[in-house]
Amino acid sequence: MEKLMKRMVFTVVILSLAGLCCVPKSWAVTDDEFLALQKQVQEQNKQLQVLEKEHQEDQAEIQSLKEQQGQTKQKTEEIKKTADQAVEVASKVQPVSAALKQPAENHNFVLAGDAEVKYVKTGGANKAHGTFQMADFAPVFLFRANDKVLFEAGFDTTIANGNAGTGGNNTTFNLTFAQIDYLFNDYLTVIGGKMILPLGTYNERSAGWLNKIADDPLPRSLLIGQGVGVQLRGSRPIGNSGQMITYSAYTTNGAGSIDETTGNATTVSGAHTINNFDPGGNVTNMHRRPSEGGRIGWFYPWKPHYDVELGLSGQTGAWDKAGKELWTAGVIDAAVHISPYFETKGEYIYTREGTADFGTVEPRGWWIQSGFKLSAFNWDVPLVPSTELVFRYDTIDNPINPIIGSAQKSYRYTPGIVYYITNTLWLEGSYEKIYYSGGAQSADQWLVQLSYGF
Amino acid sequence: MITEKRIQVKQPCLIWLLGIIQLKESKWLLGILRFAFAVNISMVLTGGSGTVVLAQTQNKKPVKTLDGEQLYVINCTRCHTERYPTERTAAQWKTIMMHMQVRANLPPDQVKKVLEFLKENNKS
Secondary structure, eight states, X not given: OHHHHHHHHHHHHXXXXXXXXTOXXXXXXXXXXXHHHHHHHHHHHHHHHHHHHHHHHHHHHHHHHHHHHHHHHHHHHHHHHHHHHHHHHHHHHXXXXXXXXXXXXXXXXXXXXXXXXXXXXXXXXXXXXOEEEEEEEEEEXXXXXXXXXXXXXXXXXXXXXXXXXXXXXXXXXXXXXXXXXXXXXXXXXXXXXXXXXXXXXXXXXXXXXXXXXXXXXXXXXXXXXXXXXXXXXXXXXXXXXXXXXXXXXXXXXXXXXXXSSOOSEEEETTTEEEESEESSSOOSOOTTSXXXXXXXXXXXXXXXXXXXXXXXXXXXXXXXXXXXXEEEEEEEEEEEEETTTEEEXXXXXEEEEEETTTEEEOOEEEEXXXXXXXXXXXXXXXXXXXXXXEEEEEEEEEEXXXXXXXXXXXXXXXXXXXXXXXXXXXXXXXXXXXXXXXXXXXXXXXXXXXXXXX | OEEEEEXXXXXXXXXXXXXXXXXXXXXXXXXXXXXXXXXXXXXXXXXXXXXXXXXXXXXXXXOOOOOHHHHHHHHHTSSSOOOOGGGSOHHHHHHHHHHHHXXXXXXXXXXXXXXXXXXXXXXX
């Protein structure tokens, strides 16, 4: 056994020595390789030193920035403290409402408005050759002072030629409206200035480029368009379907008399007779008492593009300098939208005017206008999908027409077409046929207008 | 949740009707008697309150509020053609919507939703 053990140990030793002697040549490292490896390690050490140095520099910069940030924060707090002290001092002298403390980035100025150019050719009683009758530029300036205050003003710059075949033209510059709006709360806005009056909805929502026919409905000439005064208006939603009640009440200087009397008619330039009732020009005095008016409306949408609106409005006040005679107006307005393609709207207008020469006269009239967009048919033809057919019927009944001195009733049919070049550039064309009572010759005219809203 | 619809029912005079039946039996009087009896039973069951449960109905579904896009369609296409949100910046839309709130007499919460819709879609 002992001999066996000795033999085993001897064998292991011999095998180990043999293994050591049998190391493959590939395991051996040459001097060149060793030097290359040594050089690589040295270069890596150098790179590591550079990175360590850069890290230390970054840490120093971060520390410096932190110190600067701290100093800036301290300065900001000092400035804020100073500003608060200044406001406190100022508020003691002149209290500043919360609405005006908002930062300047709320202030915003927007230019909107519209422009039109119109061509007219008349026939019948007023037959004449065609003419480019009118060019109009009507900018609207909006300035939002803050979330509660808006200044807005609209101008109408118009060059209009005389009737075709006659000489003369005139350029007018009118201030259509200029008002301050204060959004008092969710249900009430206070307005002051020269305002578009809410007698019906035409003047507020359908005038200018928004009208799909290039002239106003006949009975609109019976109403006052604007007035200088103050107005309270607002709306109250009913439920969550979009239904709402709208309301407005105002007081203004009211209508005026061109010659300051209550005669139904007056003459200019010694011979030309015109209506003495001035719905827009004389806005400088109240004639001893202001005019009052208002509108209440109800709007109900049963779904988008399907809605109805009804409104009742009126105004009353003196119209002569002496303040003796009243002018009163009442308007019923209605509008219906059925689908994105069809709409109908209209107004019934009643006025009552006290005059010195004809007693109380009651000019009245009504109009209705419908539009149908041909895109409803989904026809794949050029131009048609961007076209809308429109039609208007309007009539005015004047018991005493101031110009002719007797009763006159007029009624007019106007088919037309609107081509939407873009959503804000419209080409409108219409043909009007107007008839007069009492055997007077009818008249007709073609109207083409290019309107742009911006 | 189930709600109950209740109506108030006046109890007929059963004793008087029973007397009539005794005197002269007829089909229509019997019908009235049966109805009165049924009502009487229900009144007993309802503790004499005189109310009859006619129907049990489901509550109406919760009312959906209109979102900005729907309000934009409802209010902003009534008077003029659609104005695309990309036509103006967000700040300009805020000013214009303030003008429209006054001109069209729109409720402020609807204006706010329409403005958010315009801002989300004007990509500026």
